Amino acid sequence: MKNTIAERIQDFLKQFPPFDSLKAEDLLLISSQIKVLYVQKGEYVFKQENPCNDEFYIVREGAVGLYRNFDTDQSLVDICDAGDLFGLRVIIIKKEYRMSAIADEESIVYVIPTQVFEPFIEENKEVNKFLLETFAAHARNYFTETDKGQRIDNTISIEVAKDLSTLRSISYLKKPITCLPKDTVRDIAERMTSKKVSCIVIVDKDKCPVGIITDRDLRTKIATGMFAVTSSVDQIMTFPVITYPKTITVAEAQIALIKQDVSHLCITKDGTQNSKLIGILSDHDLLVSFGNNPSVLIKEIKRIKKVQELRYIRKQVEKLLKTYLEQDIPTIHIINIISEINDALTIRIIELAIKKMIYPPPVSFCFLVLGSQGRREQLLLTDQDNAFIFEDVEEEYYESTQHYFIELANEITKGLHTIGYEYCPAEMMASNPRWCMSLSKWEMQFKDWMTTPTEEGTLLSSIFFDFQYIYGNVSMADKLSKVVFEGVNKGNRFLALLGVSAIQKPSPLGFFKQFLVEQNGEHKDTFDIKTRAMMVLIDAARILVLYHNVKGVNNTLLRYDKLAEIEPNNRELFESCAKAFRVLIKFRTRQGLLHHNSGRFIKLNTLSKNDKLRLKRCFRPVRDIQELLRVRFQLKNLI
Numbered sequence: 001m002k003n004t005i006a007e008r009i010q011d012f013l014k015q016f017p018p019f020d021s022l023k024a025e026d027l028l029l030i031s032s033q034i035k036v037l038y039v040q041k042g043e044y045v046f047k048q049e050n051p052c053n054d055e056f057y058i059v060r061e062g063a064v065g066l067y068r069n070f071d072t073d074q075s076l077v078d079i080c081d082a083g084d085l086f087g088l089r090v091i092i093i094k095k096e097y098r099m100s101a102i103a104d105e106e107s108i109v110y111v112i113p114t115q116v117f118e119p120f121i122e123e124n125k126e127v128n129k130f131l132l133e134t135f136a137a138h139a140r141n142y143f144t145e146t147d148k149g150q151r152i153d154n155t156i157s158i159e160v161a162k163d164l165s166t167l168r169s170i171s172y173l174k175k176p177i178t179c180l181p182k183d184t185v186r187d188i189a190e191r192m193t194s195k196k197v198s199c200i201v202i203v204d205k206d207k208c209p210v211g212i213i214t215d216r217d218l219r220t221k222i223a224t225g226m227f228a229v230t231s232s233v234d235q236i237m238t239f240p241v242i243t244y245p246k247t248i249t250v251a252e253a254q255i256a257l258i259k260q261d262v263s264h265l266c267i268t269k270d271g272t273q274n275s276k277l278i279g280i281l282s283d284h285d286l287l288v289s290f291g292n293n294p295s296v297l298i299k300e301i302k303r304i305k306k307v308q309e310l311r312y313i314r315k316q317v318e319k320l321l322k323t324y325l326e327q328d329i330p331t332i333h334i335i336n337i338i339s340e341i342n343d344a345l346t347i348r349i350i351e352l353a354i355k356k357m358i359y360p361p362p363v364s365f366c367f368l369v370l371g372s373q374g375r376r377e378q379l380l381l382t383d384q385d386n387a388f389i390f391e392d393v394e395e396e397y398y399e400s401t402q403h404y405f406i407e408l409a410n411e412i413t414k415g416l417h418t419i420g421y422e423y424c425p426a427e428m429m430a431s432n433p434r435w436c437m438s439l440s441k442w443e444m445q446f447k448d449w450m451t452t453p454t455e456e457g458t459l460l461s462s463i464f465f466d467f468q469y470i471y472g473n474v475s476m477a478d479k480l481s482k483v484v485f486e487g488v489n490k491g492n493r494f495l496a497l498l499g500v501s502a503i504q505k506p507s508p509l510g511f512f513k514q515f516l517v518e519q520n521g522e523h524k525d526t527f528d529i530k531t532r533a534m535m536v537l538i539d540a541a542r543i544l545v546l547y548h549n550v551k552g553v554n555n556t557l558l559r560y561d562k563l564a565e566i567e568p569n570n571r572e573l574f575e576s577c578a579k580a581f582r583v584l585i586k587f588r589t590r591q592g593l594l595h596h597n598s599g600r601f602i603k604l605n606t607l608s609k610n611d612k613l614r615l616k617r618c619f620r621p622v623r624d625i626q627e628l629l630r631v632r633f634q635l636k637n638l639i
Contacts, residue, residue: 006032009110012060015594016083018127022120030120035111039064045087045101045109052090052097055111059084062107063319066099076312079104081319083596090114091121172246172267176280178203181210181234185222188213188233199264199280202237207276209266211237216263238262245271246278249333255340257283258298301344307352310345311419314381317341321379322593331582332557339376343470345419346373350471353411361408362401363391366469366476370428374468375538375554377585380592380599384413384421385463388430389476392438405436428463439476443483450487450494458497462539465546466554481551488546495543496633502539503626503635508532508619515604515612526601529588533615533622537581540625547632556581570628577625580618587615 009031013019019027037057039045045064046053057064059080066078066086077099080086086101091114121127177200179188188200192215202211213233221227221236242256243266256265267279297313297320304310317338324334350367354360370385372378388405409430417423430436437445446464449457465484469477488495506528510516516532517525541559548566553559560578564571592599604612629635 005036006034009034009036013058013110016058021127026120030112030116033113033116036060037109037111039103039107039109041103041105043103045103046097048098048100049096052094053087054090054115055113056085056087056090056117057101058110058112059086060108060110062109063104064101064107064109065104066101068099078312079315079319081322091118172279172281172285174279176201176266176277178207178277179233181237182232184229185218185227185231185233185236186229189218189222189229198282198284200233201241201266201277201280202233202239203277208274209241209243209268209277210234210273211239212241212264212266213237214263240273241266243268243271243273244281245269248281252333252336253281253285255298255337259340297341298344301341301348304348305352307349307415307418310348310415313341314345314419318381318593321589325586325590325593331586334379335376335555335557335585338379339373342373342378346416347471349415349419350412353408353415356411357404357408361390362404363393364473364476365390365405366472366474367412367430368467368477369470370463370467374466375556376468377556379585379589381420382422382598383424384416385424385428386413386416386430386435386470387428387464387467388436389439389442389472389480390437391473391476392440398438401438402433402436406431406433409436439479442480446480446483447487450484453494453497458501462498462501462542466542468554484546485549485551489549495547496635498539498543499629499633499635502536502543503630505536505539506532508622509616513616515615517604518601523601525603527604528600529584529591529602529615530600533618534581534584534588536622536626537577537584540577540629543629573621573624573628576621580621583614583618587611 006028010024010028013031014022014024014027019030022030035055037045039062045057048068059082061082063079063081064084064086065076066080068077080101087097089095089097177191177195177197179191179200179202181202181204192198192200199212199214201209202213204210211234213236217236217238222229222231227236242260242262242264244252244256246267248256248265248267253265257263263283265281266273266277267281268277269275297316301310301313304313321334321338324337346367346369366389368374368387368389370387372382373385386409388409390401390405393401413423413429413431423429428435446461449461453461467477467480507516508527515527517527538556541556541563544563545553545559548563550559550562550566553562557578560574560581564574564578567574588599590599591602607615
């Protein structure tokens with residue numbers, strides 16, 4: 001008789017290392033000996049300083065936190081979720097536990113007896129290596145050794161680590177108190193007092209918000225005698241107001257309040273300042289709303305003083321991302337939230353790197369991120385792409401100035417690597433002298449790519465033209481952007497060459513509508529979702545916004561939204577491209593979270609029939625947008 005429970009356990013385990021390197025019959029044998037443990041939230045799996053059990057564990061569902069110290073003073077070391085192993089000390093050392101394992105939520109844990117598994121550790125080098133690396137990783141997570149041999153405590157507070165929200169819409173005041181610009185301060189103060197409100201919104205004749213007055217304005221501008229109570233409200237109001245649509249979520253509201261340093265947000269019909277006011281949202285509304293939110297992560301990022309601690313923030317972001325995907329949150333919301341946290345992490349790493357330098361930057365500079373992070377589409381941790389621009393200096397000082405920023409870039413890229421960003425294999429990083437230059441040299445480089453295009457130049461421009469300012473002097477990024485659009489406006493030849501690159505991307509499907517997979521190399525027999533599908537949509541959107549001189553829009557989804565406005569005759573095509581990209585980016589992200597990688601190369605035998613159909617439906621817009629490029633830029637003559 002079949003052991004269906006053992007088979008279910010086997011099906012789960014074979015998705016994860018080291019079990020994926022075992023033979024099917026061996027894995028079934030192990031699975032038949034495994035116990036299933038249900039753990040309630042807050043319940044211990046094992047306690048620090050207790051003797052090691054003769055078993056180790058893997059999370060089936062839920063999350064188990066690893067903590068050091070005791071009940072009164074616990075610090076989080078790591079969080080294990082589905083597929084993560086813990087309790088490996090029994091295999092390596094067989095002494096008392098150095099940490100406690102506690103369920104952070106209701107969890108199902110598979111308990112694996114060591115005596116059943118030990119023979120496979122001795123026989124299989126891959127299993128042995130993986131277990132040692134996992135055990136070492138948990139040990140490193142406990143403390144990190146610096147270059148000088150000092151140990152740094154890497155834990156962060158439990159309160160912060162657990163304070164992650166799901167995206168929820170938020171309640172706001174539906175009928176805010178309003179007034180006109182020429183009303184007097186005395187009148188509006190009396191109205192605010194009688195209505196017991198802390199703010200009043202100034203609106204124009206069309207009920208659009210033009211300013212706001214809060215209790216703070218009355219204290220700082222009227223009570224101090226700066227303005228008389230007979231003054232008109234337009235003299236003391238704060239403007240412009242920060243506006244959002246009614247679909248704003250808890251997470252977006254928190255980030256907006258922190259980023260803009262305001263206490264109130266105006267809710268308008270279409271989310272802009274030019275539409276009717278329909279509500280007001282205050283920081284107090286957030287306090288009484290669903291309290292857990294990603295803005296806490298951003299606050300913690302700003303507080304942290306050691307780069308090593310930031311990697312745990314990024315790990316929490318992955319858990320947050322997983323929750324958003326499970327709840328089917330709109331893609332653009334996910335992208336916005338994760339991108340804000342990624343930017344905050346990068347900024348903090350730059351700040352900490354500058355503090356480590358012997359002296360401050362000698363001249364003004366600008367740090368850029370490129371590629372997927374530059375487009376604000378980097379949901380998973382992939383390799384880093386970045387660049388430095390520094391202020392022009394006299395030729396005699398150029399080498400020393402560049403040397404300073406290369407040293408600074410080394411600290412930054414090392415910090416990004418510490419929190420999980422891989423070094424770029426092609427060295428497209430600010431630590432490479434090619435990508436750490438003065439503003440005038442960058443301008444010359446961009447002009448050269450456009451005026452005398454080469455295969456390498458076309459490839460590099462497709463990466464570098466999606467840059468985003470992160471830190472430093474933003475005017476430098478603006479000047480570089482101006483160079484790009486001036487070059488494009490001189491003719492379509494450069495765009496045509498970019499178009500050739502887009503239409504020559506390898507096709508996702510063969511003649512008989514079968515998926516085309518990699519034929520050799522490390523990823524043989526896998527489907528490259530990035531190159532065969534996503535990059536065509538990304539490249540086409542970039543080319544077309546350059547063609548239309550659309551500035552300041554880097555995100556692929558927002559680019560297609562803008563193109564749909566500009567070319568109403570092609571609206572249906574652009575909307576289908578945006579829809580396809582949403583499906584593809586979510587699909588890749590889910591695959592990456594499931595397999596703990598970038599999600600780029602997909603094993604088709606792991607997909608359901610429904611998943612394959614969903615992917616194939618995305619390929620029609622890919623072909624259609626390639627055809628649009630082919631016709632518009634007359635690419636048949638260039639291929």
